[in-house]
Amino acid sequence: MRGHDMARYQRIVILTGAGISAESGLGTFRDKDGLWTKVNLEDVATPQGFRRNPGMVHDFYNARRQGLRAAKHNAAHAALARLEAEHPGQVLVVTQNVDNLHEQAGTTRLIHMHGELAKARCTDCTQIMAHLDDLDTRSLCPSCAATGTLRPHVVWFGEMPLEMEAIEEAIEACDLFVSIGTSGTVYPAAGFVAAVRRAGLAHTVELNLEPSDGHSLFAERHYGPASVIVPAFVE
Ligand code: BV8
Numbered sequence: 001m002r003g004h005d006m007a008r009y010q011r012i013v014i015l016t017g018a019g020i021s022a023e024s025g026l027g028t029f030r031d032k033d034g035l036w037t038k039v040n041l042e043d044v045a046t047p048q049g050f051r052r053n054p055g056m057v058h059d060f061y062n063a064r065r066q067g068l069r070a071a072k073h074n075a076a077h078a079a080l081a082r083l084e085a086e087h088p089g090q091v092l093v094v095t096q097n098v099d100n101l102h103e104q105a106g107t108t109r110l111i112h113m114h115g116e117l118a119k120a121r122c123t124d125c126t127q128i129m130a131h132l133d134d135l136d137t138r139s140l141c142p143s144c145a146a147t148g149t150l151r152p153h154v155v156w157f158g159e160m161p162l163e164m165e166a167i168e169e170a171i172e173a174c175d176l177f178v179s180i181g182t183s184g185t186v187y188p189a190a191g192f193v194a195a196v197r198r199a200g201l202a203h204t205v206e207l208n209l210e211p212s213d214g215h216s217l218f219a220e221r222h223y224g225p226a227s228v229i230v231p232a233f234v235e
Helices: 018-024 047-052 054-070 075-086 101-105 164-173 189-199 226-234
Strands: 012-016 091-095 110-112 115-122 128-130 150-154 176-180 203-208 220-223
Touching: 012 075, 012 189, 018 075, 018 101, 018 226, 047 054, 054 115, 054 150, 075 091, 075 101, 075 226, 091 164, 164 189, 176 189, 176 226, 189 203, 203 226, 220 226
Parallel strands: 012 091, 012 176, 091 110, 176 203, 203 220
Antiparallel strands: 115 128, 115 150
């Protein structure tokens, strides 16, 4: 693939999914061996599952926090951080990932629409706090006089993703939309490319290991490992 003349674009929105972190050793969700083939998502990634069995949900996220503590960003995250450095204020990364590999690579204009594994939130007062240590059912909120308990600061199925207004605004105004390492199965993120097309302003690109569910909606597509195709695309 030839590199793109990225100088043509002034408002770049990049949507990332689990595939960008796969080569950093963090499992994806729906691939063969993906997380959702090992656990039932209704049990561990819904508010109902947490109400039924909070201990099991904490175990699931504690194991993923442990993976995160060891994980290093890869060449794809690094390429996006360089892109932002070269186009200050013009690149917004919207990630569905709860890992922290974009910030580790140096990306600063970043929205974590599905929350962050390295944070916890009080079930009572909703205060959000940095928390990369394990959580359990006795983890108390330090800010509401220790009456509330903590939950992972992640968006579960049936909950509203974060910062949707800012995302929708960026999507409607962008002139380049690039989707990286996502299967295009979880809404509302899976609907972003259609929204970009409705706005009619942007070139649309899919970079993934294989065609996603919505691949035919992208004007340009490249397939291969993110660590290879993302640097090739942005440089
Ligand atoms: C909402 C966070 C509104 C925590 C996650 C029909 C029935 C029932 C429900 C729905 C429905 N239609 C829509 C819904 C709603 C639902 C939904 O979309 N369900 C789907 C499954 C049908 N969505 C929601 O509930 C969302 N909220 O709609 O709110 C609302 C609210 C209240 C009341 C009314 C309305 C909330 C969704 C958030 C879910 N949270 N998890 C956690 O991580 O534990 S989702 C989970 O999937 C992950 O977070 C992940 O980010 C997300 C997307 O997955 P991907 O990142 O795409 O990963 P995946 O494994 O699927 O794909 C990986 C891709 O990478 C593959 O294509 C693969 O080929 C590629 N790849 C692999 N290796 C590489 C690679 N690419 C490049 N290089 C490689 N090396």
